[in-house]
Amino acid sequence: MGWRVWRRQLGSEADRATFRTLHTASMATPALRAGLTPSSAERAARHLRSLLGAPAMALTDTHRLLAWDGGHPHHAPQAVDQARPVVSDGATEVRKVLCDDPACGLRQAVVAPLTVEERVVGTLQVYAPSASAGLVRAADEVARWVSGQLELAELDASRTRLMEAEVRALRAQISPHFVYNSLTAIASFVRTDPERARELLLEFADFTRYSFRRHGEFTTLAEELRSIERYLVLEKARFGDRLEVTLRVAQEVLPVVVPFLCLQPMVENAVRHGLEAKNGPGHVSIVAEDNDYEAVIAIEDDGVGEDPDRVRRALAGDSGMDSVGLGNVDERLRSTFGDAYGLVVETAPGAGTKVTVRVPKYAPGVHV
Amino acid sequence: MSTGLAVTAVLLVALATLSVGAYGWRFSRTTSDFFVASRSVRPALNASAIGGEYLSAASFLGVAGLVLAFGSDMLWYPVGWTAGYLVLLVLVAAPLRRSGAYTLPDFAEARLESRAVRRFSSVLVVAVGWLYLMPQFQGAGLSLGTVAGTPAWTGGLLVGAVVLVNVFFGGMRSITFVQAFQYWLKLTALLLPAMLLLLVWRGDGATSPADPSVVTGGLPGDVWVDPLASTSPHALYTTYSIIVATFLGTMGLPHVVVRFYTNPDGRAARRTTLVVLGLLGLFYVLPPVYGALGRIYAPDLVRAGATDTVVLELPARVVGGIGGELLSALTAAGAFAAFLSTSSGLTIAVAGVISQDVIGRRFRGVQSFQAAAVVAVVVPLFLAVTVESVGVARAVGLAFAVAASTFCPLLVLGIWWRRLTDAGAVAGLVVGGALSGGAVVLTLVDVELTGWPGVLVSQPAAWTVPTAFAVMALVSLLTPSRVPVHVSRTMVRLHTPETVALDRGPQAD
Numbered sequence: 001m002g003w004r005v006w007r008r009q010l011g012s013e014a015d016r017a018t019f020r021t022l023h024t025a026s027m028a029t030p031a032l033r034a035g036l037t038p039s040s041a042e043r044a045a046r047h048l049r050s051l052l053g054a055p056a057m058a059l060t061d062t063h064r065l066l067a068w069d070g071g072h073p074h075h076a077p078q079a080v081d082q083a084r085p086v087v088s089d090g091a092t093e094v095r096k097v098l099c100d101d102p103a104c105g106l107r108q109a110v111v112a113p114l115t116v117e118e119r120v121v122g123t124l125q126v127y128a129p130s131a132s133a134g135l136v137r138a139a140d141e142v143a144r145w146v147s148g149q150l151e152l153a154e155l156d157a158s159r160t161r162l163m164e165a166e167v168r169a170l171r172a173q174i175s176p177h178f179v180y181n182s183l184t185a186i187a188s189f190v191r192t193d194p195e196r197a198r199e200l201l202l203e204f205a206d207f208t209r210y211s212f213r214r215h216g217e218f219t220t221l222a223e224e225l226r227s228i229e230r231y232l233v234l235e236k237a238r239f240g241d242r243l244e245v246t247l248r249v250a251q252e253v254l255p256v257v258v259p260f261l262c263l264q265p266m267v268e269n270a271v272r273h274g275l276e277a278k279n280g281p282g283h284v285s286i287v288a289e290d291n292d293y294e295a296v297i298a299i300e301d302d303g304v305g306e307d308p309d310r311v312r313r314a315l316a317g318d319s320g321m322d323s324v325g326l327g328n329v330d331e332r333l334r335s336t337f338g339d340a341y342g343l344v345v346e347t348a349p350g351a352g353t354k355v356t357v358r359v360p361k362y363a364p365g366v367h368v
Numbered sequence: 369m370s371t372g373l374a375v376t377a378v379l380l381v382a383l384a385t386l387s388v389g390a391y392g393w394r395f396s397r398t399t400s401d402f403f404v405a406s407r408s409v410r411p412a413l414n415a416s417a418i419g420g421e422y423l424s425a426a427s428f429l430g431v432a433g434l435v436l437a438f439g440s441d442m443l444w445y446p447v448g449w450t451a452g453y454l455v456l457l458v459l460v461a462a463p464l465r466r467s468g469a470y471t472l473p474d475f476a477e478a479r480l481e482s483r484a485v486r487r488f489s490s491v492l493v494v495a496v497g498w499l500y501l502m503p504q505f506q507g508a509g510l511s512l513g514t515v516a517g518t519p520a521w522t523g524g525l526l527v528g529a530v531v532l533v534n535v536f537f538g539g540m541r542s543i544t545f546v547q548a549f550q551y552w553l554k555l556t557a558l559l560l561p562a563m564l565l566l567l568v569w570r571g572d573g574a575t576s577p578a579d580p581s582v583v584t585g586g587l588p589g590d591v592w593v594d595p596l597a598s599t600s601p602h603a604l605y606t607t608y609s610i611i612v613a614t615f616l617g618t619m620g621l622p623h624v625v626v627r628f629y630t631n632p633d634g635r636a637a638r639r640t641t642l643v644v645l646g647l648l649g650l651f652y653v654l655p656p657v658y659g660a661l662g663r664i665y666a667p668d669l670v671r672a673g674a675t676d677t678v679v680l681e682l683p684a685r686v687v688g689g690i691g692g693e694l695l696s697a698l699t700a701a702g703a704f705a706a707f708l709s710t711s712s713g714l715t716i717a718v719a720g721v722i723s724q725d726v727i728g729r730r731f732r733g734v735q736s737f738q739a740a741a742v743v744a745v746v747v748p749l750f751l752a753v754t755v756e757s758v759g760v761a762r763a764v765g766l767a768f769a770v771a772a773s774t775f776c777p778l779l780v781l782g783i784w785w786r787r788l789t790d791a792g793a794v795a796g797l798v799v800g801g802a803l804s805g806g807a808v809v810l811t812l813v814d815v816e817l818t819g820w821p822g823v824l825v826s827q828p829a830a831w832t833v834p835t836a837f838a839v840m841a842l843v844s845l846l847t848p849s850r851v852p853v854h855v856s857r858t859m860v861r862l863h864t865p866e867t868v869a870l871d872r873g874p875q876a877d
Contacts, residue, residue, distance in 0.1 A: 030853075220632075222408060222632065251408060251409045251544060252543065252544055252630050254408050254409075254632065255629060255630065255632050257468065291737070292716060292719070293470055293723075293724055361470040361629060362468060362469055362470040362471070362478070364477055364481075367468040368468075
């Protein structure tokens with residue numbers, strides 16, 4: 001019964017025309033979601049022209065032609081001039097097309113603005129022998145739809161930028177405090193043990209080079225752990241016997257790809273908590289284990305611990321907390337590997353803290 | 369042969385495997401030592417581990433048995449099992465590592481950007497894994513039966529139990545170390561007795577096993593040693609089929625592919641493969657020695673149809689006394705090391721795929737992996753008990769045929785041909801899997817076929833592999849619009865050495 005109803009609905013001519021239109025529009029979507037560039041405009045223009053049923057169309061940004069689709073390409077160079085008034089006014093216009101060729105039938109162009117966040121970023125131009133009211137309306141609607149797609153593209157791009165900004169913020173956040181303390185610690189060795197001071201300075205140089213590197217959202221666990229080891233060498237220079245470190249790493253998981261600086265903040269927290277408000281030595285352990293298709297990394301300290309509620313707030317991104325890194329890392333792990341791969345924090349006041357990170361050995365689109 | 373000694377040796381191997389698994393990683397790295405993280409698995413260690421995992425019951429027992437029974441044609445098995453790594457080295461190793469894939473389904477997903485291909489690959493990984501595990505359990509039953517007179521199912525059960533215990537109690541720890549240890553154990557267990565056997569044989573006058581006067585199972589020495597002159601009616605076809613299956617099947621074995629992930633980069637993957645070639649070449653010299661000497665010292669095994677036990681029987685028969693018994697116990701221990709290492713590697717690989725792709729990504733964690741491990745062991749154990757034994761090496765050869773008919777086209781075309789589409793890959797996997805799988809089922813249920821049909825079914829690779837390649841390529845050409853969107857970027861990543869500075873494209877999308 002339901003099947004027959006469905007068939008009849010599919011059979012209606014008007015409905016089919018709607019489906020065709022929607023399908024054509026969806027063909028143009030992937031290109032437009034990449035933003036307004038010559039290559040994306042090229043790919044989208046084909047589908048947009050068949051949507052409009054016009055003999056020729058053009059896409060421009062504010063100052064150049066991006067794509068011309070259809071016949072009569074000798075009009076293409078005029079497209080930028082046609083776009084200019086629309087770019088400045090932001091309203092759809094019907095403009096005359098001047099042509100010396102009597103065989104060319106194009107006499108009018110509908111030029112509609114493409115807007116992202118109320119700013120004109122380009123134009124959609126439809127060329128025809130005469131601009132009927134229907135064509136103007138269609139061009140206007142298509143331009144509005146394209147604008148919507150471009151806004152979504154802008155949203156994607158800004159989300160990526162936000163992630164990058166977060167990583168940058170994390171880099172900036174680690175450094176000043178640590179840089180000052182490390183340099184002070186190294187300074188204390190310069191006279192007493194120049195050789196050690198030199199080694200520590202080299203470690204420091206390597207550490208900063210890694211932490212401040214500009215490219216790449218991902219790195220390997222080996223690289224990340226190497227940087228952490230350098231960090232620990234420097235901290236040990238400062239704290240001496242007060243800081244005990246255990247590092248146990250299964251060799252098999254070293255090639256696993258992880259988000260850049262996803263462990264560093266945890267280790268820094270562990271060192272701080274492990275030594276804070278304690279008389280005896282603090283102990284920090286970092287264990288990376290192989291668990292078939294995932295790696296499990298646990299960072300543990302035997303320090304003062306933390307109120308679970310505060311940790312929950314830190315994970316939720318409350319910027320008033322002192323462990324800002326926690327929320328940031330959790331967010332990045334989730335957005336990279338999915339919600340199943342968030343941070344797991346086990347802690348209670350006076351009971352130390354254990355942070356567990358799980359990372360799959362393979363995730364689509366994640367590579368160094 | 370002394371039962372007590374052999375059983376003690378087998379139990380020692382089981383115990384050593386468990387304890388190295390449980391405590392090994394404490395030996396292998398110290399806690400006070402900084403910069404352990406910079407030590408990736410070295411190619412030599414990784415190659416030993418691959419060798420340990422790869423040299424199965426088929427290599428340890430089966431090859432000698434086949435050479436004893438059927439003659440020099442059967443040398444193509446060890447040659448092929450080694451040369452498979454040559455093909456892997458040249459065509460697959462480095463690009464596969466650079467793809468970042470951990471399992472074969474991962475590669476399928478990374479290259480073809482399709483969940484459907486991933487699912488088909490997962491099913492095939494499980495199928496190949498089970499087909500490969502079955503003869504391991506059968507071989508274990510056979511060996512324990514030979515050395516201790518137990519019923520056929522006991523040995524398989526023992527191996528399955530040890531593997532499961534290992535997986536349940538942190539078996540993944542230091543697995544590289546355990547498997548590398550197993551390779552050297554297996555090599556010693558064959559090398560030491562072989563040298564003594566050869567000494568005794570020289571002392572006995574060094575009768576050539578190829579002498580026409582040496583007749584085993586109605587096969588005179590000159591026929592035995594002459595390739596293509598043996599009893600099989602279509603020897604040439606059979607030989608080519610073995611060559612195709614073994615040369616091309618290695619790259620499709622789930623537990624081999626997983627090991628390559630441990631290499632830090634593509635270059636290390638190549639170097640590892642090169643060392644593997646050397647290690648396997650060294651090992652495979654030995655089983656044919658047992659097969660050849662068996663013609664002189666244990667001809668009754670051919671008549672009894674128990675040629676797979678020649679490696680276990682020979683030392684006690686030839687050397688005699690307590691020395692011979694000790695040597696036989698050593699080969700029995702080596703055989704169990706072979707069952708254990710291959711079975712645990714396969715179980716982990718199969719369980720990983722089951723828990724990831726079948727049980728589902730939602731139920732992750734230890735329980736799902738353990739449940740999957742039980743399934744991964746119980747099914748082939750059941751098969752091993754119910755299906756009549758077809759000979760350890762033959763059964764493993766069938767697993768290779770299925771792997772060669774499915775994953776070889778997927779990997780080779782996926783790495784070297786940019787026009788491969790998801791539809792083509794699925795079609796090739798289905799056709800190759802169905803044809804070779806059908807032939808395997810017919811062989812296992814022992815359908816009597818004579819003449820060409822019988823030969824084609826018992827050695828399917830020579831026709832199923834080209835068919836799978838053709839289908840995959842043809843369907844891909846017919847569906848050009850389905851070429852993955854990011855194929856160029858993927859290809860650049862697969863083929864560009866890591867040392868080349870290059871924009872490898874945006875990271876996640």
